[in-house]
Amino acid sequence: MAAQLDLQTLGIVFGSRPDIVAGIQQAADTPARTTLFNNIVSYVYEQLASASDPDGPASKRRRVDVAQNHPHAQANGHGSTTPAPSTASGGDAALTDPVLLEIKDVSVTAPQRKKYDLCFTRNFLYARAPGTSVPAPGMVYAWKDIEHAFYLPVPDKSQVQYNYVLLPRDSYLPATKQAVANGDKLQVPEPLVFTVPATAPKPGSIAGPSAKTAEAVSDTYSSLFHWALTTSMRTAGNHACQLIASDPKLFHSVVRQSHRPNEKAVHVKAFRGSKDGFLFFLPTGILWGFKKPLLFLPLDRIVAVSYTNVLRTTFNMVVELDTDIPGCAAGSIEKEVEFGMLDQEDYQGIDENYVRRHGLADRSMAEQRKAKRELAENKRHAAGQDPAAGQGDGETMTELERAAREEEQRLQDEEDEMEEDYDPGSESDSEGEGSSSDGEEDDGEEVDENGDDDLENDG
Numbered sequence: 001m002a003a004q005l006d007l008q009t010l011g012i013v014f015g016s017r018p019d020i021v022a023g024i025q026q027a028a029d030t031p032a033r034t035t036l037f038n039n040i041v042s043y044v045y046e047q048l049a050s051a052s053d054p055d056g057p058a059s060k061r062r063r064v065d066v067a068q069n070h071p072h073a074q075a076n077g078h079g080s081t082t083p084a085p086s087t088a089s090g091g092d093a094a095l096t097d098p099v100l101l102e103i104k105d106v107s108v109t110a111p112q113r114k115k116y117d118l119c120f121t122r123n124f125l126y127a128r129a130p131g132t133s134v135p136a137p138g139m140v141y142a143w144k145d146i147e148h149a150f151y152l153p154v155p156d157k158s159q160v161q162y163n164y165v166l167l168p169r170d171s172y173l174p175a176t177k178q179a180v181a182n183g184d185k186l187q188v189p190e191p192l193v194f195t196v197p198a199t200a201p202k203p204g205s206i207a208g209p210s211a212k213t214a215e216a217v218s219d220t221y222s223s224l225f226h227w228a229l230t231t232s233m234r235t236a237g238n239h240a241c242q243l244i245a246s247d248p249k250l251f252h253s254v255v256r257q258s259h260r261p262n263e264k265a266v267h268v269k270a271f272r273g274s275k276d277g278f279l280f281f282l283p284t285g286i287l288w289g290f291k292k293p294l295l296f297l298p299l300d301r302i303v304a305v306s307y308t309n310v311l312r313t314t315f316n317m318v319v320e321l322d323t324d325i326p327g328c329a330a331g332s333i334e335k336e337v338e339f340g341m342l343d344q345e346d347y348q349g350i351d352e353n354y355v356r357r358h359g360l361a362d363r364s365m366a367e368q369r370k371a372k373r374e375l376a377e378n379k380r381h382a383a384g385q386d387p388a389a390g391q392g393d394g395e396t397m398t399e400l401e402r403a404a405r406e407e408e409q410r411l412q413d414e415e416d417e418m419e420e421d422y423d424p425g426s427e428s429d430s431e432g433e434g435s436s437s438d439g440e441e442d443d444g445e446e447v448d449e450n451g452d453d454d455l456e457n458d459g
Helices: 007-013 018-027 031-051 058-069 091-095 177-182 211-215 221-235 344-355 363-383 387-421
Strands: 101-110 114-120 124-128 140-142 146-153 161-168 192-197 243-245 267-272 275-282 285-289 295-298 302-308 314-321 336-343
Touching: 007 018, 007 031, 018 031, 091 124, 091 140, 101 211, 101 221, 140 161, 146 221, 146 275, 146 285, 161 221, 161 285, 192 221, 211 221, 221 243, 302 344, 314 344, 336 344
Parallel strands: 146 243
Antiparallel strands: 101 114, 101 192, 114 124, 124 140, 146 161, 161 192, 267 275, 267 336, 275 285, 285 295, 302 314, 314 336
């Protein structure tokens, strides 16, 4: 019988270094190397055991070591520790959380393209390779860190499939080349994207203590993951993130899909530089996928949308972003993002049904969206503090509300002054002075003054 890696001991010894575990698994490609690695792991295990309290099982000693390395860990009442989800997000912390639900053989497309088993714990979601007991490197996600979640049909597939897209905080905005070169975002987990068919899960693909409950909602993969993701985030205290689905009533392409002609496409094809991908115009923002790096541009971060290179068959779309983001280094986020080669047939739908509907073509609306975002952020922060410390936050929120009202009043006053100063008889006298040519298009100038209801369709 061929030698096999001692995965249990390997996980105990190198649980905090999933990259080492993955490297050993990859390098153990011959019986001799497998035996060598087992001997090394066994020796390290014995050294750890001898350096610890000789009384008690080694597995318990290992769990205590993890707790000591993570001072924010909390006792769960059973002698083990559960890490605080807001501070611990690595593979070692996830290993201390018991797996409640395991869904096997799921097709993951990002950050790595491979089939994994997805493990749900109270505080984490992580992927692990079949037959292993430790999370795959870079694929551990704290539930509280997930800021956006989407459920989207997979484009250009004859068989109906769906992508789940989970975006951790600070993982989805376009980083500048300088920020990437400086490694500013290396510590942030990449977005997780996995694909499911429109069928029921295979027999034996669901395991764990919550398997029986999960089977009751497993008519399809979608119903299973909708339940598992939503329940897990709520249990972990993440009530802000909603699972958003694409809505053809909000936006759909007029270009007919040859592979599924009776289904309206909720995406358009577009290029980001030399990479081809798809744009989804969603209730909460614009998503570009599914090539890396995947981008999501929330509505409240968009300053304006304009169009360039408008040709007979294609056009480009430029999205200007608010880059004033707390916690981000100055200049780390791109100011403008351009998407190229959009089909001209979709111009009207994008511009009228989405851009103008949300007031994205009017720069004055950006200040109101920013004020709403700041108010929402303050409310979330205040909810996590004790009432005695909440007075200052209440005052801040009042100031933001006052600032939003003052800005809206200022814009209204300017508009009233322009109407009062307007003299119809002077138009002929000033004709040709400082005016733009008739051929110039003014994208986004005419916006319904009630267009500030930009979150009308937010999920």
